[in-house]
Amino acid sequence: MVDPIAVISIHVGKPRNFSAEETGKDWTSAIIKDPISGPVRVRFTNIEGDQQSDLVHHGGPDKAVLAYPQAHYKHWSSEFPQIDWADGSFGENLTLARITGKEVCIGDIFKVGSCVLQVSQARQPCWKLSTRWGVPKLAVRVQQTRMTGWYLRVLQEGEIEAGQTMTLTERLHPEFTVDFANDVMFAKPRRSEDDRRLAACPELSKSWQVTLDR
Template sequence: MVDRQPVALDALLVGNLSPIDDRGTQSGIDKHPIYGSVQLGSTGFTGDHQGDLKRHGGVDKAVHHYPWDHYRAWTDEIGPLPLLKRPGAFGENLSTLGLTESDVAVGDRFRLGGALLEVSQGRQPCWKLNRRFDLPDMARRLQHTGRTGWYYRVIEGGLVSAGDRMHLVERRHPVWTIGRLWHFLYVDTLNRQALEEIANLAILPSGWREYAVKRLQTRKVEDWSRRLDGETTPVNG
């Protein structure tokens, strides 16, 4: 067992598909609280949807967690938008107070209700946040600040309810917090020692490790503009 106080799940949220732009691009980012028990399976909560399963959802992005801790900072920076009055603004499934990117590491396992979750990766913000907030640089703001949230894979499915407590039960890579991973992906981007560690961090999804491998090979950082600013042709997301 790990010596850390459990954190309450303040809100559990799911979302249906709806258009997010004038092209009719479908997205499940508009999530709303669910009360009562919800089944969590290997690819997410019953009733939760993603429009683009290539870039969202799947076993390594089954559950998205975004800290309520960040909402005050966003309100200070971009104003008291209605979206920021309740959890769900960032498309999160889980909302808590007391866990941020500096507290949570890749591979951390949490018992939540009847389920067991494992932190799989940080979030890479995309252009859908720009549409959701009606701010052309909202995705870039998330990436720049490191207030990105993170994803879980589901080790054991089960029923989860708002009000359940998250118990940290295992830490395998405590040095690799989501915040530290963010730093070397987006700030100190060509740090060879860190990139070598990331490339060999087997618990990370292969795509993340491939970023590190390519940077080591090319000494160049990938172009983020399409992901952050949007695409010129319709893509379901």
């Protein structure tokens, strides 16, 4: 079993408009998030005070909360030293201590504060992460390194606070780590047997099930 995981910080943000002068194109995103202190309510679709600008690809019950391992920032500081990487830099809601996608599995259920969260899928970084930091290849490098972080659905609403710990209460699919899910999703060439096996996991997000079935 996984040892309790410390929630180092919690971040929320609302959509902001970015001008073409800053980034080369006009766009809207909530990728910039600010740390909050004290208890915050976690709802079935998001953390209170947090919003998504693109509800087609972000948010919803399967992607209510985004978690990212703090340990990965050491790598990004080495690869892209021109950026002052800090907790929340990847637009995550929860920055977590010690854990990575090697130790977390699809379907894992965690208790934290008074709420219950479940791992639903790995994150698929898009061009907005690259544009936000002015590093065109960043999203691709995140996929290649598998340092994606993961989404959580909310099984029980409640309150959480930075400094609390996430305790694993149930592991349904030890064979489907987040890293393995990334390996399947980003495989070139496709491995149809792995696609079907992961798509059949009922705890996997609906969007990933559809993509893998296709």
